[in-house]
Every structure is written in C-alpha cells, then in structure tokens.
Amino acid sequence: xxxxxxxxxxxxxxxxxxxxxxxxxxxxxxxxxxxxxxxxxxxxxxxxxxxxxxxxxxxxxxxxxxxxxxxxxxxxxxxxxxxxxxxxxxxxxxxxxxxxxxxxxxxxxxxxxxxxxxxxxxxxxxxxxxxxxxxxxxxxxxxxxxxxxxxx
Amino acid sequence: xxxxxxxxxxxxxxxxxxxxxxxxxxxxxxxxxxxxxxxxxxxxxxxxxxxxxxxxxxxxxxxxxxxxxxxxxxxxxxxxxxxxxxxxxxxxxxxxxxxxxxxxxxxxxxxxxxxxxxxxxxxxxxxxxxxxxx
Numbered sequence: 001x002x003x004x005x006x007x008x009x010x011x012x013x014x015x016x017x018x019x020x021x022x023x024x025x026x027x028x029x030x031x032x033x034x035x036x037x038x039x040x041x042x043x044x045x046x047x048x049x050x051x052x053x054x055x056x057x058x059x060x061x062x063x064x065x066x067x068x069x070x071x072x073x074x075x076x077x078x079x080x081x082x083x084x085x086x087x088x089x090x091x092x093x094x095x096x097x098x099x100x101x102x103x104x105x106x107x108x109x110x111x112x113x114x115x116x117x118x119x120x121x122x123x124x125x126x127x128x129x130x131x132x133x134x135x136x137x138x139x140x141x142x143x144x145x146x147x148x149x150x151x152x
Numbered sequence: 153x154x155x156x157x158x159x160x161x162x163x164x165x166x167x168x169x170x171x172x173x174x175x176x177x178x179x180x181x182x183x184x185x186x187x188x189x190x191x192x193x194x195x196x197x198x199x200x201x202x203x204x205x206x207x208x209x210x211x212x213x214x215x216x217x218x219x220x221x222x223x224x225x226x227x228x229x230x231x232x233x234x235x236x237x238x239x240x241x242x243x244x245x246x247x248x249x250x251x252x253x254x255x256x257x258x259x260x261x262x263x264x265x266x267x268x269x270x271x272x273x274x275x276x277x278x279x280x281x282x283x284x285x286x
Contacts, residue, residue, distance in 0.1 A: 057249065058245065058250055059243070059246035059249075060250075092234075096227065099225070108198070114193075115191065115193065115194065117191065144226070
C-alpha cells in the first residue's frame with residue numbers, strides 16, 4: 001500500500017493535471033449576444049470555444065497537454081508497479097522536467113489571460129486552466145524541495 | 153579575451169535564430185497584425201522572446217565576456233538552452249497546427265526560428281560534451 005502514499009507535491013500535480021484536462025473542455029472564450037425569438041425562431045445566445053476547438057488547437061491546448069504529461073508521470077511512478085521510468089531524460093531529472101513543463105504552462109496561461117480577445121469574453125475554462133497551471137508550478141517547486149537538490 | 157573564439161555552429165544557430173525571430177516579430181504574423189499587435193500580444197510574442205533570451209545569453213558570454221553563474225535554479229546553461237529551445241519548438245508546432253486564419257511571413261519565420269532554436273540547443277549539448285545527447 002506504500003504505492004498509494006503520494007507526497008503533497010505529487011498530489012497537487014495529479015489533481016492539477018486532472019483539473020487542467022477537464023478545464024480544457026470548458027469554454028476558453030465565448031461570444032454572447034442578446035437572445036430573442038423572431039416568429040418562433042430563437043436568435044442569438046452564447047457561442048463558446050474550448051482549448052480543443054478549431055482556431056485554438058494546438059496553441060491553447062499545449063498547457064493542458066503539459067499538465068497531463070506531468071500528472072501521468074506521477075501516476076505511473078506511484079501506481080504502476082511494473083513500470084520503471086529512466087532516471088533522466090536528455091540529461092534532465094524528472095524534477096527538472098516538471099519545473100520546465102509547469103513554468104511553460106503558467107507562462108502561456110498568463111499570456112492568454114493578458115491577451116486582448118475582444119469581442120470574445122474569457123471563459124471559465126481559461127481561468128481554471130490558469131489556476132491549474134499555477135498549482136502545477138507550486139507542485140513542481142515543492143517536488144524540488146521534497147527531494148533537496150540545492151536548486152530551490 | 154580567451155573567450156573570443158569563433159562561435160560554434162550551435163551558438164551561431166541560436167544567435168541567428170534569435171536575431172531573425174526578433175526582426176520578423178515586427179512583420180505581419182496573422183492578418184495585418186505583428187506578434188506585438190493587439191489580439192496576438194503576448195501569446196505570439198513568447199516565441200521571439202525565448203529566441204532573444206537564448207541569443208543574448210550566448211552573445212553576452214561569447215563576445216562581452218560576461219560572467220554568469222554556472223547554473224540557474226539547478227539548471228546548467230546548456231540545459232536552460234535545451235529547455236527553452238524545446239518549449240519554443242513546441243510553441244512553433246502549436247502555431248503551425250493552429251488554424252489561425254492567414255499565416256503571414258512573420259509567423260512562418262517565428263515557426264522556423266522556434267525549430268532552429270531547439271536544433272541549436274541540441275548542437276550546443278554535443279559541442280560542449282554534456283553527455284545528455286549523443
């Protein structure tokens with residue numbers, strides 16, 4: 001049962017990765033107009049676009065994919081007893097990879113937050129993805145501190 | 153002046169890519185907007201910024217003999233270049249795949265620059281014998 005014991009950092013990364021995935025299917029941007037009926041025909045309303053929609057895939061999907069990879073790595077190490085991942089990838093430790101991915105996801109989500117999307121409004125998916133990205137960065141920094149490397 | 157050696161292919165690739173990316177960031181990226189224009193800033197500006205950071209680090213240490221710390225947050229400079237180069241290439245792939253209307257010359261050169269950065273970073277790893285690649 002030791003395998004089920006996750007550190008705080010790894011728990012944050014798994015939960016944030018899951019939130020990131022779910023949020024990527026929620027409205028990233030939306031366009032709303034007043035809705036009314038004309039001769040029984042409904043006109044107007046809200047059109048939403050998520051991170052997988054045309055015009056958003058792949059650039060807006062990258063933060064979600066990075067979060068999914070981070071959560072998957074933690075889950076595989078914690079729960080897949082038969083699977084052994086290499087200690088390093090291209091000279092990077094897994095802690096470093098988590099830090100790079102989380103930093104990139106956060107930078108991109110901050111950029112999407114600042115971006116002027118008028119006349120589109122920012123949707124709940126974008127805000128949740130931003131929060132998840134920040135949480136991933138916190139998790140990655142905590143991982144560094146849990147296994148002291150002297151880096152942070 | 154010991155560092156005044158000729159730049160290596162990896163260093164040239166990164167500096168050239170960074171220079172090209174910052175210049176072309178001011179040309180049309182999509183429709184009639186540059187990477188610094190409204191509706192594209194700052195998400196499209198990240199790519200040239202990554203290129204400039206990488207090129208500046210190489211140029212300053214190579215030609216200005218600037219002494220930087222050996223590592224940053226536990227990353228060697230070769231690792232910083234590889235990480236930034238890989239993320240730049242990922243964003244370049246993102247823009248390449250994304251249906252963002254009419255791709256203009258600025259976007260094409262940002263995409264090419266993004267891929268060139270990761271190539272330069274890989275070459276840098278080999279030239280400096282880090283053992284991480286090849």
